[in-house]
Amino acid sequence: MKATVIVPVYNVEKYLGRCLDSLINQTISDYEVICVNDCSPDNSSLVLAEYQKKYPSKIRVLDNEINLGLGRTRERALKYVHSEYVLFVDSDDYVAPDYIETYLQAAEDGDYDIIAGGFIRDIDGKLKRHRISNSVWSTTTYAIAWAKLFKKSFIEENKLGFTGVPCGEDIYFSLCAFYCNAKVKIIPYEGYYYYFNRQSITGSMSYKKNHEQIMAEMFDLFLESHDLSKLPKSRFDVIEYTYLANMINALVVFNRGCGPELMKSKYDFVFSHARKHFPNYLKNPHIGILKPKGQTLKIRLGVGVLLGLQKFHLDWPAYYIISKL
DSSP states (O other), X not given: OOEEXXXXXXXOHHHHHHHHHHHHSOSOOSEEEEEEEOOOSSSHHHHXXXXXXXXXXXXXXXXXXXXXXXXXXXXXXHTXXXXXXXXXXXXXXXXXXXXXXXXHHHHTTTTOSEEEOOEEEEEXXXXXXXXXXXXXGGGTTSOOSSSEEEEHXXXXXXXXXXXXXTTOHXXXXXXXXXXXXXXXXXXXXXXEEEEOOHHHHXXXXXGGGOHHHHHHHHHHHHHHHSOGGGSOHHHHHHHHHHHHHHHHHHHHHTTTTSOHHHHHHHHHHHHHHHHHHOTXXXXXXXXXXXXXXXXXXXXXXXXXXXXXXXXXXXXXXXXXXXXXX
């Protein structure tokens, strides 16, 4: 068997059938789908049972005894994978009919550990295509496990995992892969449909969830287990910039409207954490509006402008304004 698709399942009764239909109707047959029910409180388990009964040779269902979360659920599923390659699909998303075949063909063109492609964002039926750049940033700051194919042996040999930190699983996994010098191929293909659930997204963006602390916890775990001093400076700089981009994103995007007093507390936490782990972060060569090459404009602007202002101690007014929005 060439490939295994891992699908963690939690509270997606409404979308699960669409996801599984897309995975069943592929242009090749040499693959299987492992679905893991993570103690879903809705009727997702009934949907899984129906599909497993209908497609017993294609769909395998595992049930977690306790809720493990996305990262640990993926790790559990990996133990049951016997194929050469692995793909991850979220259970409220779906894929094109040639999705698996396209990634496998790209993998067979050379000795690659990761094949990365773009995706299509589905917002209430309106589709927006996102093509990724052929750069290192497509597997670091573009830190998602889906829309990628992984060589199973690379995951095993380097003991890659996702951690149990919510919201930081994919970033952790992607940074570990980068640290291990993964051989990556970027393909100009968008066959993954990311369903943008407005209700779910809105609920997750509350400043009360303290996303900056979640990001800090995830990076603490990564930095404790990976010695960055062993890396060439060019690779260290990429990880440092990825850290800055994610911490600033957590501070700005998830804390709009939190109020100046709370924003000041969060601001102090983020940059105290940054100084602890990366004391010279303001000297990172990638900080700028026109660089780094291949990085998205949104990230370049956010990191470049805010840290550019910080060099002159002029950044707090920007965060103050964000806290009032």
